[in-house]
Amino acid sequence: MPKPLIGLAAGVALLAALPLAVPFMTFVVTLAVAKGFAALGVALLLRAGLISLGHAMYFAIGAYTTAFLMQKTGITDFAILVAASIIVATLAGLAFGAFLVRYRAIFFAMLNLAVSMVIYALCSKLYGVTGGTDGLRVGVPTVFAWVPEKAAFDTFLLYATLGLMLVLGWLGHRYLKSPLGHALAAVHTNEVRLEYLGVSAWSTLLTAYGISAGLAGLGGALSAMAIGHVLPEFAFWTESGHLVLTAVLGGVGGVAGPFIGSIFLELVHVVAVGVAAEAWNLIIGVALICVIFFLPRGLFGLIEGRRGKTGGTDL
Amino acid sequence: MLQTVAPLLMDALANAALIFFVAFGLTLTFSVLRILNVAHGSFYSIGAYVAASAGLFIVGAGLNPWLTYPSLILSAAAVAALFGPLVEKTLVRWTYGRGEAVQILMTFGLFLILEDLQRMVFGVNSLYEDTPMALLGITEIGGVVYLNYQILLIALAALTLVGLRIFIRHTRTGRLLHVVVADREVSEAMGIDTGRMFTLAFTLGVFLAALGGALATPTTGVAPGLGAETMVLAFAVAAIGGLGQVEGAALAAVIVAAARVLAIYFAPELDAVAPYLVMLVVLLVRPYGLFGKAAVRRI
Numbered sequence: 001m002p003k004p005l006i007g008l009a010a011g012v013a014l015l016a017a018l019p020l021a022v023p024f025m026t027f028v029v030t031l032a033v034a035k036g037f038a039a040l041g042v043a044l045l046l047r048a049g050l051i052s053l054g055h056a057m058y059f060a061i062g063a064y065t066t067a068f069l070m071q072k073t074g075i076t077d078f079a080i081l082v083a084a085s086i087i088v089a090t091l092a093g094l095a096f097g098a099f100l101v102r103y104r105a106i107f108f109a110m111l112n113l114a115v116s117m118v119i120y121a122l123c124s125k126l127y128g129v130t131g132g133t134d135g136l137r138v139g140v141p142t143v144f145a146w147v148p149e150k151a152a153f154d155t156f157l158l159y160a161t162l163g164l165m166l167v168l169g170w171l172g173h174r175y176l177k178s179p180l181g182h183a184l185a186a187v188h189t190n191e192v193r194l195e196y197l198g199v200s201a202w203s204t205l206l207t208a209y210g211i212s213a214g215l216a217g218l219g220g221a222l223s224a225m226a227i228g229h230v231l232p233e234f235a236f237w238t239e240s241g242h243l244v245l246t247a248v249l250g251g252v253g254g255v256a257g258p259f260i261g262s263i264f265l266e267l268v269h270v271v272a273v274g275v276a277a278e279a280w281n282l283i284i285g286v287a288l289i290c291v292i293f294f295l296p297r298g299l300f301g302l303i304e305g306r307r308g309k310t311g312g313t314d315l
Numbered sequence: 316m317l318q319t320v321a322p323l324l325m326d327a328l329a330n331a332a333l334i335f336f337v338a339f340g341l342t343l344t345f346s347v348l349r350i351l352n353v354a355h356g357s358f359y360s361i362g363a364y365v366a367a368s369a370g371l372f373i374v375g376a377g378l379n380p381w382l383t384y385p386s387l388i389l390s391a392a393a394v395a396a397l398f399g400p401l402v403e404k405t406l407v408r409w410t411y412g413r414g415e416a417v418q419i420l421m422t423f424g425l426f427l428i429l430e431d432l433q434r435m436v437f438g439v440n441s442l443y444e445d446t447p448m449a450l451l452g453i454t455e456i457g458g459v460v461y462l463n464y465q466i467l468l469i470a471l472a473a474l475t476l477v478g479l480r481i482f483i484r485h486t487r488t489g490r491l492l493h494v495v496v497a498d499r500e501v502s503e504a505m506g507i508d509t510g511r512m513f514t515l516a517f518t519l520g521v522f523l524a525a526l527g528g529a530l531a532t533p534t535t536g537v538a539p540g541l542g543a544e545t546m547v548l549a550f551a552v553a554a555i556g557g558l559g560q561v562e563g564a565a566l567a568a569v570i571v572a573a574a575r576v577l578a579i580y581f582a583p584e585l586d587a588v589a590p591y592l593v594m595l596v597v598l599l600v601r602p603y604g605l606f607g608k609a610a611v612r613r614i
Contacts, residue, residue: 051416099599105415106351107602110554114594117547121588238543241353241423248420278435285427289406292421 007303008256015263016162019155030158030226032266033165038219039246039258040172041212046244046252047176048205049188050104053240054112057119058213060235062089062220064123067136067230078141078160082221089217090210097209101202104191113237124232135231138224154226161222165259168215172255175211184208216243245288251298260299321459323576329465329534331572332472336527337545338552338564339475344520346496346559348513350410353422355524356546357429358398362525363537364437366390370444370532383446391526399518407517408510426542434539441538448533468530475523476565492516496559524549551594557607566605 015033019026038059045052062085069075069084096115103111123130130136140153148156175181183204186194191201224230233239250261265284272280295301341355369386373379406425410418451463483489494502495512503509528537528545552571556563571590578589585592597605 046416049414049416051419053419103602106419106558107598109351109415109419110550111595111598111602113547113550114554114591114598117551117591118588118595121591125584125587236543237547241426244416244420245423248416279431281427282431285424285431288420288424288427292417292424293409 012162012166016159019158026154026158027226028266028270029263030154030161031223032263033161033259034219034222034226035243035246035266036165036219036250036259036262037168037222038216038243039250039262040169040255041215041219042243043247043250043252043258044172044176044184044208044212044215046247047188048184048208050101050205051109051244052112052212053109053237053244054114054116055212055216055243056237056239057112057116057235058089058093058216059220059223059239059243060119060123060230060232061092061213062086062217063224063230063234064130064136064220065089065217066221066224067138068129070139070141071136076139076142078143078156078225081141081225082218085217085221086214089220090214093213093217094206094210097206097213101205101209113240116235116237116240120232120235120237123235130232133232135229138228138230141225157222157225164218164222168218169255169259172215176255180204180207245284249288249291249298251295251300253297253300257298257300264299321457322461323580325461325465327573327576328469328569329462330575331568332468333527333531333534334548334552334572335472335565335568336475336530337524337549338556338568339479339561340520340523340527341549342553342556342559342561342564343479343523344517345553346561347492347516348407348411350407350418350422351415351558352407352517352520353419353546354402354425354429355422355520355549356542356544357426357433358394358521358524359528359531359545359549360537360542361398361429361433362391362394362528363532363541364433364442364528365394365525366529367442367444367532367537368437370446371442374444374446380446380450383444383450387447387529387532388526391522391529394525395518395522399521400514402521403514403517408513411513426546430542433542439539441536442532443536445533445536464533471530472565476561479561488515548590551590554604555594555597557601557604560604560606563604563606 015029019029038055041058042052042055045055065085065088066081069081075081075084100108100111100115124133126132140148140150142148143153143156176184183194183199183201186199187201187204194201194204220230220234223234246261246265247258248261249265250259251257268283268287269280272283276283291298337355337359340358341352344350344352344355366387369390370383373382373386402425406421407418410421448462448464451467454461454463454466481489483493491502491507492512492515494505495507495509499509528541531537548571552567553564554567555570556565556567571593574589574593575586578585601607
């Protein structure tokens with residue numbers, strides 16, 4: 001068995017076993033991995049050199065889709081909710097992405113920000129649909145014919161989330177190794193050359209943008225189920241900033257990076273809440289600046305570097 | 316007719332004046348340093364906190380209430396003197412010439428740090444200190460009541476716009492700044508200390524943001540989360556005007572403020588959306604803003 005696979009197996013086993021030893025970690029790990037999906041979406045775009053300051057909107061769209069379907073239509077099945085959230089977020093991503101991916105650099109960041117702030121404002125103002133600033137409550141979903149208790153569902157949600165992480169992580173890995181995935185990095189290095197080679201930068205980026213929106217939507221749906229409540233703040237620009245931060249902290253060099261970043265952040269959060277709850281933002285702000293200074297390839301870069309691999313992806 | 320429109324217009328212009336300071340600071344920083352400072356809104360709220368605290372101290376100590384006016388300006392200057400050179404020389408300087416992602420992340424990290432520092436220093440309660448506004452009283456023209464403080468704000472914004480124009484066009488330092496904006500490498504080769512210019516421009520940007528915050532406290536007060544809200548608003552205004560365009564920022568501030576006032580008047584639920592909808596529409600038609608110039612694609 002190759003070394004990275006052993007590391008992966010050990011990591012996943014640890015995540016799966018940790019909640020058995022410490023029950024409240026069920027929630028922490030579920031939320032961490034859920035946010036990891038959204039951070040992975042952001043990381044895909046970062047590979048193309050595009051920084052989105054608005055991806056929290058797809059996270060919110062996924063979360064609101066789940067909450068809305070459960071409250072207004074009575075659909076409670078886990079699989080349908082997750083699938084619907086991914087589809088709605090992906091469609092929204094393709095619709096907005098169709099014009100957003102024409103822009104680069106700061107303009108891309110700012111237009112994403114503008115769209116996400118419109119979504120944020122709509123979420124907090126349309127009381128009839130979104131519950132306004134109160135948000136929407138999310139009940140306990142059912143799993144096919146099984147109607148679980150809250151505790152049982154939380155356990156199920158953890159393992160379902162971990163399972164999804166493995167499946168989608170592998171698919172994401174295949175995607176990055178495919179020509180379409182390599183074209184992303186080529187957009188970053190030299191977009192015009194890519195187009196001379198006959199590859200459309202627009203469709204390459206739109207594909208990535210759609211995938212990233214879908215991933216963020218999935219993260220939102222899983223978070224909504226774990227937290228039991230959705231709020232307009234999910235779409236606020238600082239949340240988008242946190243997603244980028246998570247991706248960069250973990251490293252955008254591989255699929256595992258954003259998940260490592262997200263789990264690391266949530267674990268530090270758990271510790272920090274006990275020790276210095278007031279200074280949480282301060283701590284991650286300093287951590288972010290340290291990563292930018294000293295670890296341009298993120299935590300994942302540490303692992304990758306020790307394997308002696310070259311050609312990691314910098315920012 | 317005039318009775319309805321005139322107060323609206325005054326509200327819009329006073330609102331525009333406040334946004335203008337912070338957006339102008341952002342756009343100035345961008346035009347000289349070529350970086351988008353995500354922590355810019357924090358300087359606005361720090362300016363507001365310092366000014367409100369100073370005002371409360373002056374009133375509490377029973378000093379002459381007119382002292383609150385110089386204290387507004389001095390608060391902003393103190394914030395700029397403290398943070399401007401420090402931040403530019405340690406964090407921002409390191410990101411020059413690196414990708415936008417690094418610059419945005421670096422300043423986002425700074426934003427997070429400043430948010431918590433504000434909470435630690437000034438607490439989580441909102442501060443409100445309206446002595447400067449109360450001192451000036453009101454003016455009644457044609458049966459319509461105006462706050463004199465609003466008129467002062469508009470005058471100050473106009474003065475700042477003209478003053479900085481003169482500074483950049485007609486003083487040695489201002490012209491050097493202009494040269495650095497036009498061509499960084501050549502100006503360096505001509506012996507201009509670009510590092511000093513960058514520090515100067517960044518500090519000036521911080522000062523304008525802090526001044527906007529300080530001037531806003533008498534009308535709106537200051538509460539946690541103000542920095543994050545102001546940031547996006549300043550973003551929207553700077554982007555609509557075209558990043559790096561001074562007159563653009565002024566016009567955009569008026570447009571955004573007008574949109575907000577109209578929204579509050581006719582469709583209150585759209586108040587918060589209005590600036591971003593305007594930004595979205597403008598950027599879709601003119602991605603480089605109303606006054607911006609299109610950049611050539613790199614090869």
